Amino acid sequence: MASTAPVRKAMTGKAVTRAPRDTAHEGFLTHKRGRWAKVALTLSIVAMGAYLLTDPVPRHNGGTWLGYLLGSIGAGMIVWLSLLGVRKRVIGSKPFSLKGWTSAHVYLGLSLIVIGTLHTGFQLGWNVHTLAWALMMIVILSGLWGISLYANLPERLSANRGEVTQLQMLEAIRTLDRQLDTAAQPLGGEDAEFVRMSLEQCTIAGSLRQRLFGNYASDGNARALAAISEKVMAGLRSGRADDRLQQIQFLLERKEAALAQARRHISLKTQLELWLYVHVPVTIALLAALLAHIISVFLYW
Amino acid sequence: MSFIVRQVAKRADGGDIIRTRTLVQAELTVGRGTDCDIQLADLAVMLRHARLVKITADKVSVETTGGVPVEVGGKFVTRADLTIADNPTIDVGPYRLSLSPGEDGAVAITATRVVPPIEAADAAQETSIFSLSGAMPTRRRMAWVGALAVLVLLFLVPLFHFIGEDQADLPKDMVAEAARPITPGQAFGDGKLSVPTARPAAAGGFAPDESWSSGTLSNAHASLSNNCGACHQKAFVSVTDGACQACHTKAALPDHAAPARMARGRLPETGVMGAAHSAFNLPQGRCTSCHKEHEGEATVMTVAESFCTDCHSGLNGRLPDTAVANVPGWAKHPDFRATLVSSPSLDKPVFTRTALAGAREKSGLIYPHDIHQSTTNAVANMAQKQRLPVGADGALPCSYCHKADSDQVRFKPIDMEANCGACHDLAFARDGGTVRTLPHGKPAQVAGIIRDFTLSESFAPRAGVQRLSFDRRLPGKAPPPLSGGNPAARAQAAVVSVFTGKGLCTECHVITDTGAADLTRRFTIAPVSINDHYLPQGQFPHGKHKSYDAKTGQAACVACHTGVMKSKASTDVNIPGVANCRECHGAPAKTLLSNTAKAGASCDTCHGYHDGVAPGAPLPAGHVQPARVAGRQAAGRNRQTPA
Numbered sequence: 001m002a003s004t005a006p007v008r009k010a011m012t013g014k015a016v017t018r019a020p021r022d023t024a025h026e027g028f029l030t031h032k033r034g035r036w037a038k039v040a041l042t043l044s045i046v047a048m049g050a051y052l053l054t055d056p057v058p059r060h061n062g063g064t065w066l067g068y069l070l071g072s073i074g075a076g077m078i079v080w081l082s083l084l085g086v087r088k089r090v091i092g093s094k095p096f097s098l099k100g101w102t103s104a105h106v107y108l109g110l111s112l113i114v115i116g117t118l119h120t121g122f123q124l125g126w127n128v129h130t131l132a133w134a135l136m137m138i139v140i141l142s143g144l145w146g147i148s149l150y151a152n153l154p155e156r157l158s159a160n161r162g163e164v165t166q167l168q169m170l171e172a173i174r175t176l177d178r179q180l181d182t183a184a185q186p187l188g189g190e191d192a193e194f195v196r197m198s199l200e201q202c203t204i205a206g207s208l209r210q211r212l213f214g215n216y217a218s219d220g221n222a223r224a225l226a227a228i229s230e231k232v233m234a235g236l237r238s239g240r241a242d243d244r245l246q247q248i249q250f251l252l253e254r255k256e257a258a259l260a261q262a263r264r265h266i267s268l269k270t271q272l273e274l275w276l277y278v279h280v281p282v283t284i285a286l287l288a289a290l291l292a293h294i295i296s297v298f299l300y301w
Numbered sequence: 302m303s304f305i306v307r308q309v310a311k312r313a314d315g316g317d318i319i320r321t322r323t324l325v326q327a328e329l330t331v332g333r334g335t336d337c338d339i340q341l342a343d344l345a346v347m348l349r350h351a352r353l354v355k356i357t358a359d360k361v362s363v364e365t366t367g368g369v370p371v372e373v374g375g376k377f378v379t380r381a382d383l384t385i386a387d388n389p390t391i392d393v394g395p396y397r398l399s400l401s402p403g404e405d406g407a408v409a410i411t412a413t414r415v416v417p418p419i420e421a422a423d424a425a426q427e428t429s430i431f432s433l434s435g436a437m438p439t440r441r442r443m444a445w446v447g448a449l450a451v452l453v454l455l456f457l458v459p460l461f462h463f464i465g466e467d468q469a470d471l472p473k474d475m476v477a478e479a480a481r482p483i484t485p486g487q488a489f490g491d492g493k494l495s496v497p498t499a500r501p502a503a504a505g506g507f508a509p510d511e512s513w514s515s516g517t518l519s520n521a522h523a524s525l526s527n528n529c530g531a532c533h534q535k536a537f538v539s540v541t542d543g544a545c546q547a548c549h550t551k552a553a554l555p556d557h558a559a560p561a562r563m564a565r566g567r568l569p570e571t572g573v574m575g576a577a578h579s580a581f582n583l584p585q586g587r588c589t590s591c592h593k594e595h596e597g598e599a600t601v602m603t604v605a606e607s608f609c610t611d612c613h614s615g616l617n618g619r620l621p622d623t624a625v626a627n628v629p630g631w632a633k634h635p636d637f638r639a640t641l642v643s644s645p646s647l648d649k650p651v652f653t654r655t656a657l658a659g660a661r662e663k664s665g666l667i668y669p670h671d672i673h674q675s676t677t678n679a680v681a682n683m684a685q686k687q688r689l690p691v692g693a694d695g696a697l698p699c700s701y702c703h704k705a706d707s708d709q710v711r712f713k714p715i716d717m718e719a720n721c722g723a724c725h726d727l728a729f730a731r732d733g734g735t736v737r738t739l740p741h742g743k744p745a746q747v748a749g750i751i752r753d754f755t756l757s758e759s760f761a762p763r764a765g766v767q768r769l770s771f772d773r774r775l776p777g778k779a780p781p782p783l784s785g786g787n788p789a790a791r792a793q794a795a796v797v798s799v800f801t802g803k804g805l806c807t808e809c810h811v812i813t814d815t816g817a818a819d820l821t822r823r824f825t826i827a828p829v830s831i832n833d834h835y836l837p838q839g840q841f842p843h844g845k846h847k848s849y850d851a852k853t854g855q856a857a858c859v860a861c862h863t864g865v866m867k868s869k870a871s872t873d874v875n876i877p878g879v880a881n882c883r884e885c886h887g888a889p890a891k892t893l894l895s896n897t898a899k900a901g902a903s904c905d906t907c908h909g910y911h912d913g914v915a916p917g918a919p920l921p922a923g924h925v926q927p928a929r930v931a932g933r934q935a936a937g938r939n940r941q942t943p944a
Contacts, residue, residue, distance in 0.1 A: 058596050062515065065574060123596075128455040128512050166431045181418075184344050185333055189367060192333075192344040199344070205429075208436040266431055273433045280440045285447035292456035296513040299463070300533040301540075301582070 029147070031103035039104075040111035047111075051118045060121030062129070062297075070119040074112060078136065078290060081109050082283050106147060109140055132293040135286040139279055146275035157268045160261065169262045173204065176255040183247050191231070191245065198224035198252055204262055211270040214263055221259060225252040303407040304329055304353070306339055311414070323407070329353040331393060332367065339412055345394035353410075359385045361400060361408055459510035463530065471531060471548060472503050472524045479548035499523035499598065516595040532594070538582065545588040554911045566620040568611050609904040631887050631902040639835040639876050650830035661872040665829040667809050670868040670875075673697055683724050692855055699858045699865075709844025715831050717741045725808060729799075730754065731767040739799075744806075745821040748796045752820055755795040759788030770804070793820060800824040835876045839907035850884070 047070060056064040062071050084105045088098055096104075116136050124130045161169070177199055184195035201220025205211055216222055228249045235241045303325040310318045329338040332349040341350070347367025354362045362382045363371060370377040372392035383389040383400060385408055391398040395416035403409035429435030437443075499520045508527040518526050525531045532544045557563060567586055570578060578585060591608050614629040626635045637657055644651035645665035675681050676696040684697050692698045702720040703712045717725075718741060727739040729751065737754070739747045758766065799805055800812050801824075811827035849857040859866060861877040868875060887902030900906075 058593055061596070063593070065577070068577075123516050125514070125516055126512075127514050127516075128459075129515055131451070131455065166427050170427060170430065181344065185342055186335070186348070187344075189347050189369065192347075196344045205431070205435055208433070211433075211436055262430075269431055270433055270436075277433060277437055277440055277443065281443035281447050284444035285451050288448035288451040289455065292451060295456065296459070297515070298581075299460075299536050300510075300513055300529060301537055 026099075028099050028102040028106065031099050034107075036100075036104040036107040040107035043108075044111045044114040047115055047118050059123070060118075061123045062119050062121065064121075067119055067121060070115050074115045074119050074136075075290060075294065077108055077112055077115065078286065081105055081112070082287060085280070106143070109143055112136065113140055128289060128292050128296055132286065132289040135282055135289050138282050139286055142275050142278040142282065146279060149271055149275060153268050153272050157265065157272070160264045160268065164261075166262075166265070169258065169265065170204070172258045173255060173262065176251055176258060180248065180251045180255065183244070183251060186244060187248070191228070191248070194224045194227045195248060197221075197227075198255065202255075202259070204259060205266050208270070208274075211263075211266050212274070214267055216259070216263065219259075221252060221255055225249070225256055228252055303403075303405070304338075304355075305403045305407050305409045307409065307411045308339070309411060309413045327355050329410070330366075331398070339398070339410065341393055341396045341412065343394050343396065343414075343418075346396065350393055351391070355408060356382065358406060359402070361385060363391055455512050459513055462509040463533075463536070466530045470503075470528075472500075475500065475521075475524050476548045480550050480553050482553045496520040502526045503528055514595060517597050518594060519596070520598050522594060539584075539587070540589045540594075542588050545592075549588075557910050557912075562620060563612075566612050566616055566623070568615075568619070609908075609910075631883075631904075634879050636879050637836055637876065639874060640832070640837055641835070641874060642830045642832050645828045645830035647828045647830075650828075652832075655874075657874065657876060657878050660874040662832065662874050664831055664871050665811065665827045666831065666871050667807075667811065668871040670865045670871075670873070674866050680724070687723050689723055698855050700855075703858075705844060708842075710840055710842045711833055712843070714833055721809070727805070728769055730769055731765075732763075733765045744800070744824055744826050747799060748821040748824065751796045751799050752792045755792035756788050759791060796820055796823075835874075840909070841907065 050066055051060065054060075054064070054066055056066070061067055084101060087101050116133055120130070120133050124133065164172075180195055180198060184192055187195065198221040201223075203210075203216075203219055206216065206219075210216060228245060232242070232245050232249050235245065303323055305321065305323050306329075307319055307321045310320075312318055324338055326338075329352070330349060331337060331339045331341065331346075331351045331353065333341060333343065333346045334348040337349060347369050350367045350369065351363055351365045351371055354364070356362050360382055362380065363373065363378075365371055365379045370379050372378075373381045373383070373389065383391075385400055385402050388399065388401045390400070392415070395414055395418070397413050397415045399411045399413070401409045401411075497520065499518075500523045503524050505527055508529065510529045511527055513529070514526070517523075531547075532540045534541070534544055558566070563586060569575070570585060577583075583590075610628065610630055613625070614627060616623050616625060616627055628634055638654045639657055639660060640652045641655050641660060641662040642650055642664050643653035643655075643662075645663060672678055672680055674696050676694045680697065681691070681695050684691050685695060689697065690701065702715060705711075706713050722741075727741060728736045729739055730737040737750075739750060758768075801807060801814070806812055806824075806826065810829070813825045813827070815823055815825060817823045846861075847853060847857060849860045852860050861881055862875045863877070864873060865875045885900040886906065888899050
C-alpha cells in the first residue's frame with residue numbers, strides 16, 4: 001500500500017498539527033539554555049578586556065575611541081531594551097518569541113552595567129552625563145529586583161489565595177459586613193459605634209506603606225474587634241455574657257481573617273508591581289537624559 | 302390624630318418599594334429598634350432615636366431620646382417644633398423623614414434613605430484595591446513628569462543659556478597669567494607650570510550649562526567653570542585653537558614649528574580613526590588634540606609620549622629637509638650633539654652642534670681641569686692656604702667655580718674675579734697700605750697702568766712701594782729688579798713681562814704680540830667664550846641630580862662628567878652621552894616587586910613642546926646670549942623656517 005502513510009496522517013483528525021513542545025516549563029531565564037546569558041557575558045568580557053588592554057591618555061573616559069564605541073553600543077542597547085514595552089504589546093510577532101525577547105532584555109540589560117560603567121571610565125560627577133548613568137543603574141537594579149521577586153513571589157501569592165479569586169475575597173468581606181450590619185441592629189449606641197467603625201472606617205488596602213508593610217493596627221476593624229473583645233471579656237468576667245456582642249466579636253474576627261488574607265495578597269502584588277513603578281518611569285527619564293547627554297556632548301564638542 | 306408613614310426602600314433593579322402604614326396615635330417613636338414606629342435600620346441611628354409628637358393640628362414637635370441630635374433645616378437639634386404646612390424634613394442618620402399634610406388632617410411622613418449603604422464589591426474597586434493604581438500615580442504620569450523634568454532642566458535650560466550667552470568675558474588675571482612667556486626648556490613635569498589649587502570660578506555664579514560639563518576643569522582653567530562659552534564658542538564645533546590662543550598668545554606660547562611644516566611632518570591619520578575624526582569634525586593637530594580638559598585638576602598638562610614619536614619617529618620621511626634626527630622613542634634616542642663654541646668672540650661667538658664622539662671645543666681659554674682638581678699639588682696647597690672651601694680630600698670642589706643658577710637647572714656664568722681671582726690675583730704692587738691691581742679684560746688699561754707705574758718709579762721712586770712678582774711664589778719673596786737702561790725701556794720691558802711672562806695673562810689666555818708701536822695696543826688677547834648650555838634643545842635640571850648612583854656632591858658630578866678629572870685642556874668636551882641618562886631614565890628599578898622605571902623617560906622629562914623653533918634662546922638673564930649657531934647641523938635651532 002503505497003498510500004498508507006498519508007492516509008494514516010489524515011486520520012489523526014487534527015486540522016493543524018501542533019508543534020512538538022517540551023512539557024516542562026522553560027522560563028525566560030533559561031531560554032534556549034541561556035543563549036542570551038552567554039552573549040551578554042561575552043560582550044562584558046570583551047568590553048572589560050578592551051578597557052584593561054588600552055591605556056588612553058590622560059585617562060579612560062567617554063571621549064576615547066573605546067569610550068565612543070562603548071557609548072554607541074550602550075545607547076543602542078538602552079533604546080532596544082526599552083522597546084520591550086512595545087514588543088510585548090504586539091501579540092505573536094515574528095521572528096523572535098516574547099520569551100526570547102525577554103531573556104535577551106534581562107541578560108543584555110545586565111551586561112549594560114559593564115558597558116555603561118566602562119563608558120564612563122569611572123569619571124562621575126554632578127552632571128547630565130552621570131545622571132544618565134545613574135538612571136541607567138537604577139533601571140537595571142530595579143529590573144534585577146523585579147526578577148528576584150518573580151522568582152519567589154508568585155508561589156507565595158498562589159499559596160495565600162488558594163482557589164479564591166480577588167473578587168471573591170472582596171465579596172467575603174462584604175458579606176461579613178452585611179452580617180455585621182444586621183447583627184448590630186439591636187445593639188445600643190456605643191456598641192453600634194464600634195460596629196460602624198468596622199463597617200465605615202475599614203480600609204482593605206490603604207496607602208503604599210500599609211500595603212508593603214501590612215501595618216493595619218489602627219484600621220477600623222482591628223479597633224472595633226479590640227473594643228468588642230474587651231467588652232465581651234468584661235461581660236464574661238462579670239458573669240453577664242452578652243450573646244449579641246459575642247456574635248459581633250465572632251463576625252469581626254472572621255472579617256479580620258478575611259482582611260488578613262486579602263492584605264497578604266495585596267502585599268505580594270504590591271511588591272510584584274512596585275519595581276515596575278521604578279523601572280518604567282525611570283527608563284523613560286533615562287531616555288530623556290540619554291538624549292540630553294548625547295546632544296550636549298556634540299553641542300559642546 | 303394620625304400619622305401616615307411611608308417607608309421607601311430601593312429595589313435591586315433601582316425601583317422603589319413603598320410600604321404605607323397609618324398609625325392612629327399622637328406620638329411616634331423613631332429608631333433602629335424593632336419596637337419603634339418608624340424603624341430605620343442603620344447603625345448610625347440610635348435604638349430609640351427620637352419622638353414625634355403632634356402638638357396642634359398643624360404642628361409636630363421632634364425631640365431626641367437617644368442623646369444623638371437630629372438635623373432639621375440644616376441644624377442639629379435635640380428638640381424642634383415643626384409646622385406641617387412648611388413640609389419640614391428631619392434627617393436621622395442616613396434617613397430623611399419628610400413631613401407633609403396628609404388626608405383627613407393626618408401627618409404624612411415619608412422615610413427615605415438618602416445616604417446609600419455600603420456598596421457591594423465591584424470590578425473597579427478590585428483594581429484599585431489589589432493593584433498599585435489605588436496608591437500611586439500612574440506609571441505613565443510618572444514617566445512624563447520625570448522625562449520632562451530631565452529634558453527641561455538639563456537640556457532646554459542649559460541650551461537657552463548657551464544661545465543667549467554673549468561673547469565670553471575672560472578673567473583678566475587668567476589672561477595676564479597666560480600671556481606671561483614660559484621659560485624655554487621648562488618641562489611640564491617639573492611642576493613649575495602647574496597651578497596647585499583651583500582658581501575660583503568667575504563672578505556670575507552657577508551657569509545652567511555647567512550641568513553639561515563632563516568633568517572638573519584643570520586648576521588653571523577653573524575660573525572658566527561657569528563660562529562654557531569661553532571655549533565652546535560654536536555649537537557642534539570642537540574647541541578651536543583660536544579659543545585657546547585668546548589667552549595663550551603665540552608670543553607666550555610659540556608654535557612648536559611653523560604650522561605648515563607641522564602639518565606636513567605629522568603622520569597622516571588613516572583607517573577607522575581617521576574616518577571617525579573626519580566624520581565628526583575633529584581635525585588633528587589642534588591644541589585639544591593633545592590637551593584634554595575636563596579631566597580633573599592637572600590633567601590638561603598631561604600629554605602622552607606617543608604624541609611626540611607619532612611625528613618624530615619617521616620625520617625625515619615626510620619632511621626631508623628637516624635638521625631634526627628621527628626619534629622613534631627613548632630607547633632609540635640618538636646620541637646628543639652638543640652645541641659647542643666653534644669661534645669664540647667677545648660679542649658674537651659662533652656655536653656649532655657637534656656629535657659628542659671626538660668633539661673639541663674652542664672656548665679660547667686655557668684651563669686644565671685636572672690640575673685644579675688635584676688633592677696634593679700646588680693648586681690644592683694654595684687653595685688650602687687661601688682658606689678656600691676645599692673638599693674633605695683637600696681639593697677644590699666643582700662647585701667652587703660652577704655655582705648653580707637660581708632655577709638650579711644650569712650654572713652661573715664663570716666669572717674671573719669671583720671664580721679665579723682668589724689665586725690668580727692681578728696685584729702688581731704694594732703701595733703703602735694699598736694693593737695695586739690690574740683690571741681684568743682690559744688689556745690696553747693693563748699696559749697703560751704698568752707703563753705709567755714703572756715710569757713713575759723710575760723718575761720719582763717713593764718709599765713704601767713694593768713691586769710684586771706675578772710668578773706663583775712664596776709670600777714675601779720679592780721679584781727680581783727690573784733690568785734695562787732708560788725708564789722707557791724699563792717700562793716697555795715691564796709691560797712685555799706682564800703680557801708674556803709666566804704667572805699672569807698667559808696662564809689662561811693666548812696672547813698675540815702684534816708688534817704695534819703703541820704699547821697699549823701691542824698685545825691682543827684671544828677672545829674667550831665659555832659655553833654654559835651644551836644641550837639647549839632639552840634641559841637638564843642639575844638641581845634634581847645632586848645625588849647619582851648613591852653618590853653625592855663632587856662624586857655625583859664626576860659620575861656623569863667622567864673625563865673631567867683627567868682633562869688637561871679646555872678643548873675637552875665633558876658632556877655625558879645619552880647612554881649615561883639611560884642608566885636611570887627608563888631603566889627598570891632594581892627592586893623585587895617593582896617594575897617601574899627608576900626615573901621618568903617621557904619626552905617631556907627633558908624637552909618642552911612649546912619652546913618655539915629656537916629653543917634655548919633667550920637664556921636666563923646673566924648668561925652670554927649666543928649670536929648665532931653656525932652650520933647646517935644646527936638649522937633647527939634658530940632658523941627662520943621656510944614653509
